[in-house]
Amino acid sequence: AQSVTQLDSQVPVFEEAPVELRCNYSSSVSVYLFWYVQYPNQGLQLLLKYLSGSTLVESINGFEAEFNKSQTSFHLRKPSVHISDTAEYFCAVSDDGGATNKLIFGTGTLLAVQP
Amino acid sequence: KAGVTQTPRYLIKTRGQQVTLSCSPISGHRSVSWYQQTPGQGLQFLFEYFSETQRNKGNFPGRFSGRQFSNSRSEMNVSTLELGDSALYLCASSLGGTTPGELFFGEGSRLTVL
Numbered sequence: 281a282q283s284v285t286q287l288d289s290q291v292p293v294f295e296e297a298p299v300e301l302r303c304n305y306s307s308s309v310s311v312y313l314f315w316y317v318q319y320p321n322q323g324l325q326l327l328l329k330y331l332s333g334s335t336l337v338e339s340i341n342g343f344e345a346e347f348n349k350s351q352t353s354f355h356l357r358k359p360s361v362h363i364s365d366t367a368e369y370f371c372a373v374s375d376d377g378g379a380t381n382k383l384i385f386g387t388g389t390l391l392a393v394q395p
Numbered sequence: 396k397a398g399v400t401q402t403p404r405y406l407i408k409t410r411g412q413q414v415t416l417s418c419s420p421i422s423g424h425r426s427v428s429w430y431q432q433t434p435g436q437g438l439q440f441l442f443e444y445f446s447e448t449q450r451n452k453g454n455f456p457g458r459f460s461g462r463q464f465s466n467s468r469s470e471m472n473v474s475t476l477e478l479g480d481s482a483l484y485l486c487a488s489s490l491g492g493t494t495p496g497e498l499f500f501g502e503g504s505r506l507t508v509l
Contacts, residue, residue: 312495323399323485323500324438331495370438378495380451381428381487385438 282306282373286386294394295363301356301389303345303371312374313354314383315345319367327369330354331378341365366393397421399501401486407507413474416504418486420467426450426491427469428498429461432483441484444469445491473506481508 283306293299305311312331316324328339335347345356354371368390372383400419408414420427429441440453444463461471467488473480483505487498 314495316498316500321502323502324487324498325500326497329495329497374495376451380445381426381443381489381491381495381498382440382451382453383495383498384440385430387437 282311282384284371284373284384284386286371286389288389289387290390290392292392292394293361296360298359299357299361299391301369301371301391303354303356303386305352305354305371305373310377312378313345313347314372314374315339315343315354315356316370316372316385317367318370318388324370327356361391361393363393363395365391367391399486399488399499401484401501401504403504404502405505405507407509408476409509410476410478412476413472414476414506415470415472416484416486416506418469418471418488418501420469420486420488421499424488424490424499425467426489427463427467428487428489429469429471430485430487431455432485432503433481438485441471476508478508481506 285304314329315327317327318324328337330347338344368388371386402417426445428443442452443450447463458474463469483503485503487500
């Protein structure tokens with residue numbers, strides 16, 4: 281079965297600094313990868329996804345993630361964070377090659393942006 | 396376009412009782428998935444329904460069940476509640492194609508079992 285590891289439970293960072301949230305997944309023949317964000321007292325929102333094609337995927341608010349098959353990683357990066365980026369970020373993988381919408385989530389990384 | 400609506404948002408039950416949670420997906424979405432979120436276990440997949448059929452199921456006991464109606468609305472039921480069932484239950488809808496698309500999550504139903 282697929283699994284997802286987010287090594288950092290919390291990442292404190294100052295505003296306007298760069299940040300990287302790490303995500304590793306267990307290997308599979310076909311994999312779809314996602315980053316979701318959860319703001320306080322809200323449901324999850326899709327940030328970006330990798331299904332196929334270019335290994336670098338971007339979101340509309342400046343985040344990007346790179347699919348690295350050899351390292352089985354899908355790290356999330358942003359060159360300059362804002363206070364409003366404070367939230368919990370979840371990496372997820374499709375468990376069955378996309379046949380259903382079952383996702384395996386990591387344990388989450390709390391991004392705490394400080395002024 | 397209305398988002399995913401979950402009701403009730405908060406509820407308190409006692410051990411042994413049962414509970415039914417409701418989810419109205421985004422109009423046109425045919426897939427509804429349910430997840431349990433707890434501080435200890437994180438987000439865990441419960442089940443997915445697509446066109447009224449259960450398409451996938453997670454590793455939860457039979458006390459957890461669900462269904463989907465012809466209008467794509469979904470309910471999940473937990474019987475014989477245990478303290479460990481206290482959690483945020485999230486519903487997510489999607490178009491439900493053959494490749495995983497974007498899941499749209501509701502704000503959740505927070506269940507407290509006393």
